[in-house]
Amino acid sequence: MSSRDLILGRVRAALRDAAASEVPRAYRSAGTDEADIVLLVDRLVDYKAVVHREQDVAGVVTSLEPGRLVVPPGIDRSWIPADATIVEDEHDADAVLTAATVAIAETGTIVLDGSPDQGRRRLSLLPDLHICVVRQDQVVASVPDAIARLDPRRPLTWISGPSATSDIELNRVEGVHGPRNLHVVLLPPAPARAF
Template sequence: MTSAREVVLARLRAARGPAPAGPAEPPRDYRPAGSLAADVDLLVDRLVDYRATVHRCDDAEVARVVDGVLGGRRIVVPPGLPGRWLPDTVDAVTDDGLGPERLAVLDGVVTGAAVAVAETGTIVLDASPDQGRRVITLLPDVHVCVLRTDQVVAAVPDAIARLDPRRPLTWISGPSATSDIELDRVEGVHGPRNLHVVLVAVPPRP
């Protein structure tokens, strides 16, 4: 004999139809595709708003820009940094596991980057050879980060798609800064007080 409860449940199951085989895949086309040029311009606007300094140049001019920022100073560089990015005017120490005491007395650091997010003005480092250990970008007072235009993406999901989640990722949105309860801004508390982004123009692929 069928109870009233079983009748009601049977009607509900029939009205609902068969259960889906698995969780529904969320739509991924909710963001309109933009142009790389627009993404680069937006990134620059965000970086400037965060009080970073942006230098736009081509690859042959990177050393000149680094000279203008760090010439005559002692800096640390990751082991895989391209030598063409360094001018003769800097005293570059290659990181071979330098301790905090040695890093703290250096004036700056030059690195590459993994990807940058235009929407948030964020640069991501993933400890690749041209970026090195996270600690070398935290202790020196000046960070010069060389970023190619073809490494710029529109939004965070686009960056995640390019990154290896198994690598140590550092997300940088402007120079290090914090504020106290009265909103007095203090820079350089958790990292470099000065961030210079050298944005290297890369011709679009045909």
């Protein structure tokens, strides 16, 4: 008998008396609340991310003195400062500039899904400074709203503030293995396309 059959047999034997039950979903489901940009900013700042409301992304990037910058292949080229030092390999980069897929106001979370303007997962992991550009139409109110928008077949990275730990006396301390500095540039919604 394979271990697979053994385990499944054991589970079936164990569950002889179990009956399926209804799951109550009285919590706030997707679509309950409007996305609140002010709340998002508050929550990002509370977890030590720095928020920029300027529309000139390249200007923000320059002001942060990014050093060697790495970008994903599908990045909006207008976001890259003209005089930026672009490197190909994230191992050599001091900073990374990406877009995002979804941001959750209630938790101050940004989700990347590996799209061309966000790049493969290690890109936003190795550099010490992550500059992430979020459009307001990507902001949702809650975790259920984000789950409804995301595609689970894509590799997803949920980011809530810079790398941190609670392992020393259970207090949150920023700065372990991931980027120690997270800057978020909040842009207005993408202009509607003319048809």
